[in-house]
Amino acid sequence: MTDLFSPLTLGAIELDNRIWMAPLTRCRAEGEHVPTPLMAEYYAQRASAGLIIAEATMILPGNSAFWHEPGIYSAEQIAGWRKVTDAVHQAGGKIALQIWHGGRACHPDLNHGAIPVAPSAIAIANEEVYTPKGKQGYTLPRALSDDEIPAIIAGFAQAARNARTAGFDMVEVHAANGYLIDEFLRDGSNHREGPYGGSRENRARFLFEVLDAVSTAIGANRVGVRLSPLNSFNDMKDSDPVGLSAWLATSLNERNLAYLHLMRADFYGKQTGDVLTPVRQHYRGTLVVNMGYTPEEAQRTIAEGKADAVAFGxxxxxxxxxxxxxxxxxxxxxxxxxxxxxxxxxxxxxxPTLAG
Structure with a gap:
């Protein structure tokens, strides 16, 4: 019987188990978003995960949303990450990098005064961000023009190449939790017209173009994607999250990605629904699930074939x-x-570990 400790072939790599480490923002990078030796120690400690998915990492300068999050666009950042991946590999682990653009969740005080960008000029309401001046409310973003989007897509592709140079086994495209790609996907934050707004097909165009560019850069068998159709974090909502989930699951099949990482619930409990069942029904690739799983439920989930791996945060x-x-x-x-x-x-x- 397949269980959490069964090996798993994941695209181009082999994993020892199905207990993954979910991406967790920890804000331990240096001032220029450079990973530190402390980060190498942290990830190496967790190398017994089937796969570590490292934290949300900036693809381009000027889109910081957490102040001390890492980047993957400079030589110094690549070198810093290389120390992390070397430490994880020496400890016997596998590691992916989550590549990310903060979108409207960025703040001018984190980005030398730059106004954040988004699919539409709609600010995050009723939430705050940590900045050098303390907690502040989010500012009104400006809507990206269609002709600005290719440069961001190219940034994702270059970030994937940089991640491989830094020694990562694969990358995860962050299309969840109210950041730029997710903002395009959901109709609560995407009110634009034209090729990137309106229908599901148009709202998903940015995601698919990013995935295609990243897959061309490093191979689809080294690319995963994370979705959070129900999560209201960063003031997100959609009029039909279950329908969107099923449609995305079907549409992603043709891209032959290494995996789909699905967040099944909402941090705040505002939006409810079952997105796991339709995604499992429609998606033919490796499905990884996340949010609130106990070890016991995770074991049942794998044994019953509801998912192929479980990511713990x-x-x-x-x-x-x-x-x-x-x-x-x-x-x-x-x-x-x-x-x-x-x-x-x-x-x-x-x-502490069991060994003390």
Whole structure:
């Protein structure tokens, strides 16, 4: 019987198990968005994951949304990430890089005054962002013109090439959680006309063009994509998230990606519905699921064929040896939310393992 500890062929690579580490923003990069040796230690500690998906990483300068998140567009960043991937590989692990554009979730105070961009000039409401001046509300973005979009697509493709140069086994295109690609996908944030607005086909055009460019750059068998059709984080909504999910799952089949990573729920519980069932019904490739899975539910999910792998977020954050703990039925460390985004090793590299 297939379970969490069964090996998995994932595109161009082989994985030892189906317990993945979900991408988790931790804000430990240096001032110029350069990964640090501390980050190498953190990821190497978690190398027993079937696949580590490293945190959301900027494809281009000027689209920071978290202040101290990493980038993958400069030589210094590539060199910093190379230390991370070398450490993970030396520990026997596999690692993907999540490549990302923050869209309207960026803030001028994080980007030398630059106005954020989005599919439409609609600001994120009722949420705040950390900046050098403290917490602030989001600002009104400007709508991208159609002729600006190819440069961003090219940025994704170059980021994928840079990720491979940095030693990553694959990349995950971040099309979730209210950032730029997701903003194009959902009709709550995309009110534009023309080839990138209106119908599902038009709203998904940007996503598909990014995936095609990234696949051409490094091979589709090294490319995954993450979707969050129900998540209302960053003031997101869609009039038909279940229908959008089923349509995207069918449309993605022809691209032969390494995997589809589906967030099944909403951080805030505002939007409900079953997106997993239609996605599993329509998507023929490797399906990875995420959000709120206990080890027991994850085991059932794999055994029943509802997904091919399960990505754990805060459970992996607090338990560097999560696969060993699941195998032994050992208790899990509890994460400390107060240190999720703070500098330094506290709440980052100091969580204990079973070995002490």
């Amino acid at each position: 805060t459970a992996f954050l607090a338990n560097p040896d999560l696969p060993a703990r699941i195998r032994r039925g050992a208790p899990l460390n509890q994460p400390n939310p107060n240190t999720f985004y703070t500098p330094g090793p506290e709440g980052y590299t100091d969580y």
